[in-house]
Amino acid sequence: MIDNAQKSIAILGASGYGGVEFLRLAAAHPHLKVTYCAGHTSAGEKLGSLYPHLPAPLADIVLGDMDVEKAAQLADILVFCLPHTAAMDMMVAGYKMGKTVVDFSADFRLKNVEDYESYYQVTHTQPEYVQTAVYGLPELHRDEIHGSRFIAVPGCYPTSVILALAPAVAAGLIATDNIIADSKSGVSGAGRKAALGTHFSELTESFTAYAIAKHRHTPEMDQELGTVMQAGAAPVQVTFVPHLVPQIRGILSTCYATLTKSATVEQIHSIYADFYADEPFVRLLEPGQIPATKHVTGTNRCDIGIAMDQRAGRLIAVSAVDNLIKGLSGAALQCINLACGWDETTALPVVAQWP
Amino acid sequence: MIDNAQKSIAILGASGYGGVEFLRLAAAHPHLKVTYCAGHTSAGEKLGSLYPHLPAPLADIVLGDMDVEKAAQLADILVFCLPHTAAMDMMVAGYKMGKTVVDFSADFRLKNVEDYESYYQVTHTQPEYVQTAVYGLPELHRDEIHGSRFIAVPGCYPTSVILALAPAVAAGLIATDNIIADSKSGVSGAGRKAALGTHFSELTESFTAYAIAKHRHTPEMDQELGTVMQAGAAPVQVTFVPHLVPQIRGILSTCYATLTKSATVEQIHSIYADFYADEPFVRLLEPGQIPATKHVTGTNRCDIGIAMDQRAGRLIAVSAVDNLIKGLSGAALQCINLACGWDETTALPVVAQWP
Amino acid sequence: MIDNAQKSIAILGASGYGGVEFLRLAAAHPHLKVTYCAGHTSAGEKLGSLYPHLPAPLADIVLGDMDVEKAAQLADILVFCLPHTAAMDMMVAGYKMGKTVVDFSADFRLKNVEDYESYYQVTHTQPEYVQTAVYGLPELHRDEIHGSRFIAVPGCYPTSVILALAPAVAAGLIATDNIIADSKSGVSGAGRKAALGTHFSELTESFTAYAIAKHRHTPEMDQELGTVMQAGAAPVQVTFVPHLVPQIRGILSTCYATLTKSATVEQIHSIYADFYADEPFVRLLEPGQIPATKHVTGTNRCDIGIAMDQRAGRLIAVSAVDNLIKGLSGAALQCINLACGWDETTALPVVAQWP
């Protein structure tokens, strides 16, 4: 039975790109009522002064303090759209107050606290809650999310890479210790902070790589693909290289893996088709078709295409997501739908504007 | 009383940008059911093969013939998303069959058939229906649209220019025979046809003007501003210069007019505020604020900002619309909502994705 | 006689977009040798660390202090690529030391010091040198530049607007007190400073106006068009509205003026053709052709197109320049060529990369 009762929701960190996009989606949700928005440096300001595109009534929301107690008094669900460490303690505090808490940051994604502390170079202050948290990727953890009140939203890159490879890993099709993920992301992934690295004149007509083989999203990919791998397979090890594309939204990940057994594209496609048969937000393309970021912009979809380099015995899986929706805000809302017992697809767009 | 009964709708010309955007909006409308889609050269094809971004079930729609009889058998409302002249006779045929007909082209916008024939260099085959048609700009013609079954959707440029200036013209504030509209449009206005003029490598990093002072949308501006002008004012005459911006969507129109009487920006703002007090899709910005196309992309809003060149006694009104929504598909749906007696705002987005 | 002796040149403010573009041009100049580059906050750094695109030997230049004495010891020509007021006193100091000084800022452009102080809201510390300075637009002031050692490089917007209208003003063709200049500029005009206003994700797919009828470049247009107007004409008064285009380079100005006498496009074109007959960097397009910014990107050219709104008796002149070359660095080099007695076109590109 679906519980259609309205729930109240607080957005802490509403002034970032993730927050304002989540606000847009939540405001259109039939069972959610946004009752509190908080900003850090922007507390006291109207959202409309930060985001002139917002019309009333969203523009008139005055950002409150980044105060979990205040938020908890006003809302059933607390969503933290903040950088890592900023919400670490508030997540736990909100959870202890009986709230459903949702974290956009990496703080509770990694089950191995040492990995977290090593990749992020900080100390985890709530290590005991790492096991409480559910990794909010419904395609792998739907059942856990269903009953959960403590959700870690996956990173945008990991979402695209994990969904591209999970069926192959689960089927034992590919060598798990020899995976390459070459990902390309639009600029919005870098957030709203003004910097030379997000300067229009510096980025336009430029394409580059960054954080080669040392990006913080790498251990998420290893961990989550590890959860589906077959017994006896080698520990998952992804060589991950992110790139910056001169466009606003979208991630395309081109993933390379060595086949462990001979298979045709059709056979692999069929394995993927089974794996994602009931997924409302994964669209497996026909063999020969290739995803494009624009196809999923503005939607909560992940499009996946499968190809092979026959002579090298190599699988090439390509996925596309909107980094701010299926890669962040939409994923969070999908998890909230599940956690609240609502139809998982509620208020999540699937058709892109075109062009 | 609002009639919530579902109506069926046919989209003739679903394979163009206007048609596929209208389809997206209509498919999400609670009282509309798309029962027929037709293409011209693409009849027999699946929409998904033309638009790979479309997921099922929209992708699976097979385009039918451009046949008004067939469409009329299957739908209460016929929307023609075709170039001028292509739907001229079908509009009338559908109307005579008792259907509500909506035209995206210019065929029934101009009340003066000679103007139409002179600007478009074609012969009008249905001149007697020009008076039947309502110019589908709710901000000026809401009452007429309410009872209408024959709607001509305004041009995208005229929508932006008329909304920017109508309050000033209606108040007798500006000289009606000395108006300049300098408009800038994204590339989607040129449609999906592949041409050197829409080639990525030729347009990117380029900005240019075209059709200087001879664009076909000019007489619409003259006509519609003429409908609100005060008795005794000179015939409206707009010098219109369109420009092409290297972006996909959006029109920004910068309109210049000479004040006929002395007034402060605040006084003019107040006149505009009164004029648009109850409009759900016009947002008048505070004095000093200036619209941007991105603020309205993906929405049915028109944002308007007012400024003055004090020393020249000149009003400068700036407006922004999404050319494919408030400038086309959204306008059509807004008219359909009115014509069907539904809440005018049904299924029309007002919050832009950001960024 | 052309003096081909090599001269040394110092670039003060080499770390901004204007400075680094001037460096690129100067480094390829057969008679110039760059002997000193200075930075403000970046003194002591290698240019290559600020601009990773620069190869050796340019990358290896170490920025010196912003010290006019030091620069004057090492160079014959001092070019100041700094914001207004920053080089005001150094310009005069260098000049007094017998150097040729060139200013990228507005400090010495306006002959009316009150206008300068009112528009820029600062006090001019060297008002007596305002008359010494030559306004570095060769098309209007070639003879003065020829013998000058004190050059104020014009603003980018004024260059485009003045060149678009000077022939019409000089011929008494248009009403000088009723001019509108609607200009559109790429983002590089805003410089390299990281800000929300230059953020890729905020600007892409957006088009907007700013500083409506109050931009600081306005009095330059009035002043310079005033220098060519006929006796008895009303003081020049330009309503100037700049806009921001989502592209890196280029300014397109669409200028509107009321004809004072009846004339055909061909007659006006002929007046323009005479005015610019010997100009190496002005290309007058045939009637019916319209400039585009991409046509002049990377060049020192200004392209001009002429059109009319016959029914309104209105001239519409459209011009395009690369804001960083003909609008800044190239203009400076063109002036230096003239001031040094070299061929005016030396080392100034005229063919754009395409696409």
Place this chain on the structure above:
Amino acid sequence: MIDNAQKSIAILGASGYGGVEFLRLAAAHPHLKVTYCAGHTSAGEKLGSLYPHLPAPLADIVLGDMDVEKAAQLADILVFCLPHTAAMDMMVAGYKMGKTVVDFSADFRLKNVEDYESYYQVTHTQPEYVQTAVYGLPELHRDEIHGSRFIAVPGCYPTSVILALAPAVAAGLIATDNIIADSKSGVSGAGRKAALGTHFSELTESFTAYAIAKHRHTPEMDQELGTVMQAGAAPVQVTFVPHLVPQIRGILSTCYATLTKSATVEQIHSIYADFYADEPFVRLLEPGQIPATKHVTGTNRCDIGIAMDQRAGRLIAVSAVDNLIKGLSGAALQCINLACGWDETTALPVVAQWP
């Protein structure tokens, strides 16, 4: 001794992007005089009507017929900027007439005619000249180019991939049969033909892959890396996946290869530094630095950066080129400089415009 005598040059296929870019470079070359330009469908037209950005005198060039005899009468050097097969016979005819012939297409790049015929699905009509042709990559074939009159300009993708990996292959550092090249190209690589695949509105904000593991440039990579590999190494086999970036120019290739022996980044960097020590157009970046396409746009440079995934024992080499210059027209000119005994760097730009 450098031969500075002027030579005449004919450009056959001047109306494409490669041709017009070559024309721009050649027109600025001190020892070249362009004496004939030919077009296919555009014979008889002025270049300025095809490319309105071109100023006189280039704009006034009238395209002649695609006639090798005529071209050979007027020029010492014949450059064919045509699609594959179109110049196959003319290359040989010109060569037999004693001319220096240069081919932009793939017709004479592959030494294995069967590979050519299988990848391009055409019959080679001049197989005996395949061995006559030199693969025009000076970094690998400088000596052969020096004395050659028959030059096949490399493909743009192969240039970027081969330069990224040649030093590692030559040093026996990597497994030659397990190489992945993930390349990303701007849209200009697709040429000027108007198509849905080059439509501004379809490409902007989109990123996608194409021709996965079956692109025609693949065998060039295998062949050329094979020419430098150590005895006993396995045949080179590159898994090549090209992507389309929403920008005009630039290719970035991210190349992955498994190390055959343990090495530090510094050691590998040192091997690369030795390999490219005297190359005027290869810039090896310091370890930790990563190329970006914008750094090389408008130049004949290839920038290369080296990184490693230590835990996977994997080399990651990243290269950037301007696809129309170092990837095509500039490469051709570099070869011509060598073939004519001129300074290899003559008239080839190395500093990018910025921004």
